[in-house]
Amino acid sequence: MLQAFNFRIILEYMPLYSQCFMATLWLSAVSLIGALLIGTAACAMRIGHYRPLARIAVIYIESIRSTPLLAQLYLVYFGLPSLGIRMSEEMTGILVLTLNSGAYMAEIIRGGIQSIPSGHIEAGIASGLNYFQRMRYIILPPALGATLPAMLGQAIVLVKDSALLSLISIMELTRAGQILTSERFMPVEGFLTTAAFYLLIYYILKSLTSWSQKRLIFREIH
Amino acid sequence: MGNTGFEKKITLLRPNDIKPTFFKKIAAMGIKDMITFKNVNKWFGKHHVLKEINLNVEPGEVLVVCGPSGSGKSTLLRCINRLESLQSGEIIIDGIKVHGRETNITKLRAEIGFVFQQFNLYPHMTAIENITIAPIKVRKLKKEVARKLGQEILDKVGLGDKAGSYPSQLSGGQQQRVAIARGLCMQPKIMLFDEPTSSLDPEMINEVLDVIRNLANEGMTMIVVTHEMGFAREAANRVAFIDEGRLVEIAPPEKFFKNPKNERTRLFLSKILAR
Numbered sequence: 225m226l227q228a229f230n231f232r233i234i235l236e237y238m239p240l241y242s243q244c245f246m247a248t249l250w251l252s253a254v255s256l257i258g259a260l261l262i263g264t265a266a267c268a269m270r271i272g273h274y275r276p277l278a279r280i281a282v283i284y285i286e287s288i289r290s291t292p293l294l295a296q297l298y299l300v301y302f303g304l305p306s307l308g309i310r311m312s313e314e315m316t317g318i319l320v321l322t323l324n325s326g327a328y329m330a331e332i333i334r335g336g337i338q339s340i341p342s343g344h345i346e347a348g349i350a351s352g353l354n355y356f357q358r359m360r361y362i363i364l365p366p367a368l369g370a371t372l373p374a375m376l377g378q379a380i381v382l383v384k385d386s387a388l389l390s391l392i393s394i395m396e397l398t399r400a401g402q403i404l405t406s407e408r409f410m411p412v413e414g415f416l417t418t419a420a421f422y423l424l425i426y427y428i429l430k431s432l433t434s435w436s437q438k439r440l441i442f443r444e445i446h
Numbered sequence: 447m448g449n450t451g452f453e454k455k456i457t458l459l460r461p462n463d464i465k466p467t468f469f470k471k472i473a474a475m476g477i478k479d480m481i482t483f484k485n486v487n488k489w490f491g492k493h494h495v496l497k498e499i500n501l502n503v504e505p506g507e508v509l510v511v512c513g514p515s516g517s518g519k520s521t522l523l524r525c526i527n528r529l530e531s532l533q534s535g536e537i538i539i540d541g542i543k544v545h546g547r548e549t550n551i552t553k554l555r556a557e558i559g560f561v562f563q564q565f566n567l568y569p570h571m572t573a574i575e576n577i578t579i580a581p582i583k584v585r586k587l588k589k590e591v592a593r594k595l596g597q598e599i600l601d602k603v604g605l606g607d608k609a610g611s612y613p614s615q616l617s618g619g620q621q622q623r624v625a626i627a628r629g630l631c632m633q634p635k636i637m638l639f640d641e642p643t644s645s646l647d648p649e650m651i652n653e654v655l656d657v658i659r660n661l662a663n664e665g666m667t668m669i670v671v672t673h674e675m676g677f678a679r680e681a682a683n684r685v686a687f688i689d690e691g692r693l694v695e696i697a698p699p700e701k702f703f704k705n706p707k708n709e710r711t712r713l714f715l716s717k718i719l720a721r
Contacts, residue, residue, distance in 0.1 A: 341566070343562060343564050343566040344566050344568055344569075346566065347560075347562065347566040347567075347568070347625075347628075348568075349555070350527055350529065350558070350560035351555065351556070351560075351579075351580035351584065351628065351629075351632060352552045352553070352555040352556035352580060352584040352632070353579075353580060353583060353584060354552055357583050357584075361568075361579055361583065362568055365570050366569060366570045
């Protein structure tokens with residue numbers, strides 16, 4: 225098989241791959257940041273004391289988590305134009321990935337917040353810290369530290385899910401594999417290269433996570 | 447009490463506005479309690495936890511509260527800084543109604559140090575960060591000022607060299623002393639202790655009790671829920687016994703231990719002193 229493996233064709237298509245790699249990278253990065261923001265907001269709404277907001281958050285989270293991403297993608301891609309809203313493919317892709325990942329992020333953050341023992345929160349209350357001070361200084365730092373591994377997992381899922389965007393003709397890594405396959409009929413070379421680039425993104429994310437775990441958020445895990 | 451006209455006047459004054467001479471005048475008028483319970487009732491659902499509690503604690507007084515588990519001692523303590531709500535009656539701290547609607551509760555809580563049975567130190571902060579976070583954020587002290595104060599208080603509880611340690615690096619007794627320092631760093635008027643030695647190994651109990659004893663000698667107003675009867679005997683001004691939500695007996699330690707009036711107090715004491 226290795227004899228049949230055509231390295232030259234990969235080199236020939238490398239400009240396409242690097243362009244698509246960058247596309248996957250920025251689509252995922254923007255969606256990830258969006259998902260963190262939406263996830264934090266949805267989580268805050270869900271655990272907050274205002275009932276209507278909590279219900280909206282629950283409906284959002286449950287409907288996203290119980291339906292396939294592909295169905296959500298098609299719904300937005302075909303549904304929005306029929307409502308008269310026009311968006312580029314990239315914007316559609318980012319919107320869907322953000323909303324989808326945001327729902328999972330909300331649950332991850334909620335899990336982290338609820339893992340903080342109530343005694344620590346009571347200690348904060350007893351010393352006169354207000355709600356936002358307790359969130360900022362007592363609850364969120366250890367909660368984020370505890371949820372970083374789960375967030376890394378969700379970030380990797382998001383990157384892999386971005387492969388579906390090839391179906392709405394966005395030029396990204398999986399699309400590059402498809403192009404190589406259809407133009408030269410070399411699926412093994414095409415998709416192995418695609419997979420190798422995804423692996424590269426995984427290692428970037430992993431090292432970013434362990435770096436931030438060590439320095440940024442949590443100096444020591446107990 | 448009962449001097450309602452004066453009481454109203456005092457609630458309008460912030461503690462800092464009151465000059466020492468004014469304080470003396472008020473004391474002369476007979477309004478002198480730091481903590482007052484008036485007909486306090488508390489239910490958890492259908493469970494009647496506190497029944498008609500009437501109690502007063504004078505400034506500088508050390509009150510030890512004891513009683514069987516589930517009798518409502520912890521709840522009594524937690525009501526004082528409104529970690530729990532009341533169903534009827536009221537608690538007044540230094541002239542301010544704790545459960546009043548218009549009460550600025552975070553401001554009041556800053557005046558009350560609370561020490562938990564489980565220490566509840568923030569695990570992601572060092573000892574000095576644990577004790578200076580509230581002074582910096584609530585009292586708005588400058589960071590350097592708070593650190594200096596925090597270091598002084600850590601020295602006082604005998605942990606001056608542990609400022610940079612995380613809670614997980616400290617023993618139970620050391621953690622509880624940091625927790626006491628955290629309360630003291632707010633320079634409170636009152637310290638409340640909820641079974642501060644109950645989750646400690648026996649050899650660490652004394653180091654924590656010594657710190658509390660020193661505070662008592664300095665004239666801090668304190669309520670200590672504990673089963674350490676030796677501590678109650680020597681450090682308390684009065685000892686209270688609570689059973690099934692009722693304040694059964696309250697007396698100075700000599701009287702309380704030698705000659706308890708109530709049968710249930712006698713029974714409890716015979717059990718706990720036989721250990």
